[in-house]
Amino acid sequence: MSEKRSFDLEALSNKLSQILGDRLSTAQAVRDQHGQDESFYPLAAPDLVAFVHSTEEVSQIVTQCAEHKAPVIAFGAGTALEGHVNAISGGVCIDMSQMDKVVEVRPEDMDVTVQAGVKRRQLDEYLRDTGLHFPVDPGADATLGGMAATSASGTTTLRYGAMRENVLSLTAVLADGSIVKMGSRARKSSAGYDLLHLLIGSEGTLGIITELTLRLYGRPEVEASGICAFDSVQSMVDAVTLAIQCEIPLARMELMDELAIYAVNLYAKLDNEVAPTLFLEFHGTEASVADDQKRFAEISSELGGKGFRASTSPEERKKLWRARHEALYAAKALNPGKKGLITDVCVPISKLAQSIADTRKDFDEHGILAAVIGHVGDGNYHTTLWVEPGDDAALKTAKGAVERMVERAIAVGGTCTGEHGIGIGKRLFLQKEHPSAMVMMRTIKTALDPDNIMNPGKIIEC
Amino acid sequence: MSEKRSFDLEALSNKLSQILGDRLSTAQAVRDQHGQDESFYPLAAPDLVAFVHSTEEVSQIVTQCAEHKAPVIAFGAGTALEGHVNAISGGVCIDMSQMDKVVEVRPEDMDVTVQAGVKRRQLDEYLRDTGLHFPVDPGADATLGGMAATSASGTTTLRYGAMRENVLSLTAVLADGSIVKMGSRARKSSAGYDLLHLLIGSEGTLGIITELTLRLYGRPEVEASGICAFDSVQSMVDAVTLAIQCEIPLARMELMDELAIYAVNLYAKLDNEVAPTLFLEFHGTEASVADDQKRFAEISSELGGKGFRASTSPEERKKLWRARHEALYAAKALNPGKKGLITDVCVPISKLAQSIADTRKDFDEHGILAAVIGHVGDGNYHTTLWVEPGDDAALKTAKGAVERMVERAIAVGGTCTGEHGIGIGKRLFLQKEHPSAMVMMRTIKTALDPDNIMNPGKIIEC
Numbered sequence: 044m045s046e047k048r049s050f051d052l053e054a055l056s057n058k059l060s061q062i063l064g065d066r067l068s069t070a071q072a073v074r075d076q077h078g079q080d081e082s083f084y085p086l087a088a089p090d091l092v093a094f095v096h097s098t099e100e101v102s103q104i105v106t107q108c109a110e111h112k113a114p115v116i117a118f119g120a121g122t123a124l125e126g127h128v129n130a131i132s133g134g135v136c137i138d139m140s141q142m143d144k145v146v147e148v149r150p151e152d153m154d155v156t157v158q159a160g161v162k163r164r165q166l167d168e169y170l171r172d173t174g175l176h177f178p179v180d181p182g183a184d185a186t187l188g189g190m191a192a193t194s195a196s197g198t199t200t201l202r203y204g205a206m207r208e209n210v211l212s213l214t215a216v217l218a219d220g221s222i223v224k225m226g227s228r229a230r231k232s233s234a235g236y237d238l239l240h241l242l243i244g245s246e247g248t249l250g251i252i253t254e255l256t257l258r259l260y261g262r263p264e265v266e267a268s269g270i271c272a273f274d275s276v277q278s279m280v281d282a283v284t285l286a287i288q289c290e291i292p293l294a295r296m297e298l299m300d301e302l303a304i305y306a307v308n309l310y311a312k313l314d315n316e317v318a319p320t321l322f323l324e325f326h327g328t329e330a331s332v333a334d335d336q337k338r339f340a341e342i343s344s345e346l347g348g349k350g351f352r353a354s355t356s357p358e359e360r361k362k363l364w365r366a367r368h369e370a371l372y373a374a375k376a377l378n379p380g381k382k383g384l385i386t387d388v389c390v391p392i393s394k395l396a397q398s399i400a401d402t403r404k405d406f407d408e409h410g411i412l413a414a415v416i417g418h419v420g421d422g423n424y425h426t427t428l429w430v431e432p433g434d435d436a437a438l439k440t441a442k443g444a445v446e447r448m449v450e451r452a453i454a455v456g457g458t459c460t461g462e463h464g465i466g467i468g469k470r471l472f473l474q475k476e477h478p479s480a481m482v483m484m485r486t487i488k489t490a491l492d493p494d495n496i497m498n499p500g501k502i503i504e505c
Numbered sequence: 506m507s508e509k510r511s512f513d514l515e516a517l518s519n520k521l522s523q524i525l526g527d528r529l530s531t532a533q534a535v536r537d538q539h540g541q542d543e544s545f546y547p548l549a550a551p552d553l554v555a556f557v558h559s560t561e562e563v564s565q566i567v568t569q570c571a572e573h574k575a576p577v578i579a580f581g582a583g584t585a586l587e588g589h590v591n592a593i594s595g596g597v598c599i600d601m602s603q604m605d606k607v608v609e610v611r612p613e614d615m616d617v618t619v620q621a622g623v624k625r626r627q628l629d630e631y632l633r634d635t636g637l638h639f640p641v642d643p644g645a646d647a648t649l650g651g652m653a654a655t656s657a658s659g660t661t662t663l664r665y666g667a668m669r670e671n672v673l674s675l676t677a678v679l680a681d682g683s684i685v686k687m688g689s690r691a692r693k694s695s696a697g698y699d700l701l702h703l704l705i706g707s708e709g710t711l712g713i714i715t716e717l718t719l720r721l722y723g724r725p726e727v728e729a730s731g732i733c734a735f736d737s738v739q740s741m742v743d744a745v746t747l748a749i750q751c752e753i754p755l756a757r758m759e760l761m762d763e764l765a766i767y768a769v770n771l772y773a774k775l776d777n778e779v780a781p782t783l784f785l786e787f788h789g790t791e792a793s794v795a796d797d798q799k800r801f802a803e804i805s806s807e808l809g810g811k812g813f814r815a816s817t818s819p820e821e822r823k824k825l826w827r828a829r830h831e832a833l834y835a836a837k838a839l840n841p842g843k844k845g846l847i848t849d850v851c852v853p854i855s856k857l858a859q860s861i862a863d864t865r866k867d868f869d870e871h872g873i874l875a876a877v878i879g880h881v882g883d884g885n886y887h888t889t890l891w892v893e894p895g896d897d898a899a900l901k902t903a904k905g906a907v908e909r910m911v912e913r914a915i916a917v918g919g920t921c922t923g924e925h926g927i928g929i930g931k932r933l934f935l936q937k938e939h940p941s942a943m944v945m946m947r948t949i950k951t952a953l954d955p956d957n958i959m960n961p962g963k964i965i966e967c
Contacts, residue, residue: 151855194695223941229851230883232920233656240702261750288723389691393613421692458694479685490952
């Protein structure tokens with residue numbers, strides 16, 4: 044953990060008050076609220092919390108922080124999972140939640156410009172009447188700025204891509220307070236260095252994203268949901284691989300392992316067969332969705348799928364996916380009072396079944412009860428290890444299991460995180476995954492933020 | 506233009522000879538061959554040409570160049586269009602063409618690892634029996650390393666994405682000779698800074714790409730080609746926009762304007778109606794392609810399309826697209842002895858029709874005879890202005906027209922280049938398009954290449 048940075052808090056506080064008035068808070072409750080995300084990392088409250096309304100205000104605040112060499116951390120909805128917002132060196136938290144305007148929707152260009160504090164569900168609601176939607180869905184109701192900053196993705200990546208593929212341009216404030224626009228509304232560009240993608244996933248360590256333009260998609264005419272159990276994760280992966288090779292444009296393909304199904308049956312009184320289960324979603328026209336279902340049914344029955352069924356009726360769809368929707372609540376209910384150590388890895392799909400099997404074996408050997416849920420088309424899977432607060436031995440066991448899970452993923456050509464990011468939690472794993480690239484990452488960080496004020500201690504330990 | 510750099514050529518040459526033996530050339534013919542791409546920029550030969558066989562050799566050469574502060578320029582197939590490979594400061598050209606091994610195809614993961622000198626058609630041939638294909642198609646038979654370095658795309662971007670979306674990982678040699686691996690074979694990752702996309706499109710100014718892993722796609726069961734004339738570019742764009750909003754997954758959508766059709770009719774003795782014409786390609790199953798065609802036919806007839814027809818028969822498909830395939834030859838034949846000043850811009854699709862109309866008007870006012878061809882789904886269009894070598898007045902007129910075309914594109918939220926890159930030719934335009942980002946680009950360039958040896962004078966004038 045980093046040391047708390049020393050800077051002239053009073054002078055900085057006075058300066059920021061002049062800019063923000065009563066939108067600068069020093070209240071302990073507000074600071075505590077901003078010192079933690081949804082991970083298990085201990086609270087680390089910032090010294091000040093600034094509620095901003097514009098890019099210009101962010102620029103003014105960062106300029107002051109630069110002058111005082113004070114840390115500055117952007118905060119969206121607080122839904123990150125690796126301690127991204129924890130103010131481990133103190134400093135100023137910039138709360139983006141009041142920058143919540145949808146600036147402009149352009150249906151003819153199928154894009155939308157939003158302030159960074161707009162949340163995913165808010166945008167979905169806003170777009171409802173346009174016939175368009177923004178499909179990136181990480182589960183949590185995160186801000187779009189936060190989703191870009193952590194390179195979020197979720198259940199629809201295979202069909203629509205992650206944030207990386209769906210941000211067209213953004214405005215960011217850099218460590219010196221300068222305002223930089225990156226990318227453009229053109230659908231493609233070869234104009235100079237790709238700064239846009241450098242900022243996406245930089246977790247506030249290179250700049251603070253204040254506005255972004257996103258790709259939109261036509262809402263599908265027809266959506267169908269499906270479910271299919273398999274004898275083994277391997278046969279499920281084989282079916283999914285073949286479906287992808289056959290270019291069946293599946294919108295979602297979610298895996299729940301046996302333990303996840305068992306837990307949700309217990310919690311929600313469902314009677315799903317306790318087997319590795321695939322949850323599917325099809326988007327398209329009536330004809331294409333029917334065709335896609337038929338093709339998937341053929342593939343799955345050839346490869347050991349059992350009882351594939353699908354429906355376009357809203358009620359039936361909800362029923363089919365209920366186990367998936369209740370999965371998190373079921374896990375929580377089975378572990379009352381415990382905190383979840385949530386983690387994810389992503390591997391080449393040919394390694395997915397073995398990777399999950401190895402993880403299951405490791406958990407069993409260490410007496411860990413944790414289900415596996417995954418975005419099987421991407422090779423990305425998640426698990427939550429439940430730990431009683433204060434039980435250091437259990438925490439150590441859980442951390443050890445995560446470490447081995449990540450190391451196995453890296454060993455087979457995968458990555459230490461598919462979509463949660465590095466934050467505090469995976470800095471050492473990043474070095475293991477990218478030993479040769481770390482020097483280059485540090486060079487860039489040092490060049491763009493020489494005093495290390497931007498979310499210090501995250502991604503790279505400087 | 507940059508000055509020729511001063512360094513100890515003899516000492517460097519001796520060192521490189523020790524590494525490469527007779528794979529280091531000082532022959533004038535070889536040097537001249539490596540001093541120019543397909544653009545009109547004057548030949549600027551490197552001092553030495555190094556034919557490499559491995560990443561390690563590239564590393565050794567760059568290490569020597571770093572020691573001597575000598576420029577180093579990677580050369581693929583020489584098909585770039587903005588003077589990317591011209592050795593305007595002299596130095597060492599690294600010819601990648603002998604690094605032409607397909608390292609490994611992994612059908613189950615739908616990816617392939619290639620050395621950077623593998624060419625697009627060679628890869629296509631190699632993959633023929635696997636049922637997979639790599640769809641990025643810029644027209645020229647470029648090397649895949651070159652395509653990544655220039656962020657190439659082409660006719661299939663709307664469906665499959667550009668290089669940016671299809672490189673999973675790469676190995677590059679940086680300015681200090683270090684070998685860095687970026688990205689991973691996982692389909693998604695949030696692990697640290699996105700160096701992969703920083704290298705893609707960096708045109709050899711940050712590092713030399715030596716190996717890359719690419720996404721592959723299942724070859725479509727059925728491919729159909731189609732053609733449809735329109736009263737105006739605007740009505741064509743309207744039809745295309747609606748088709749995209751309706752999520753018709755078109756694989757290609759190519760625009761030829763009236764002049765392009767006129768030229769090709771004349772050259773190839775065709776009888777296409779002289780009107781803005783859309784060339785389409787559909788990929789999918791028999792059922793989905795039929796459905797897509799039907800839906801497109803409805804849309805186009807509603808929006809003024811005339812005589813839409815399509816076919817899945819190979820002979821008929823060739824016939825339908827013949828005008829598109831002959832377009833470049835037709836333009837060349839109409840301009841014997843002239844050199845083509847080839848350029849491209851990309852605009853939000855809602856601005857495409859007006860942008861093309863403005864360009865046409867500008868050309869007419871300046872007596873320029875140049876057709877427009879475009880990837881209409883992306884808002885990206887190309888034109889070639891033909892100039893008699895030595896006719897400085899005509900060159901000036903042509904350059905002026907390009908300048909205005911680019912400035913209009915930037916003014917409506919577009920980019921100075923959709924897929925050709927910056928090279929020598931568009932450095933000033935890059936500054937106009939990204940005034941605030943240029944400082945950040947320079948900071949990164951200086952941090953990673955402090956002596957400015959990597960393809961100096963390209964993208965950024967240092």
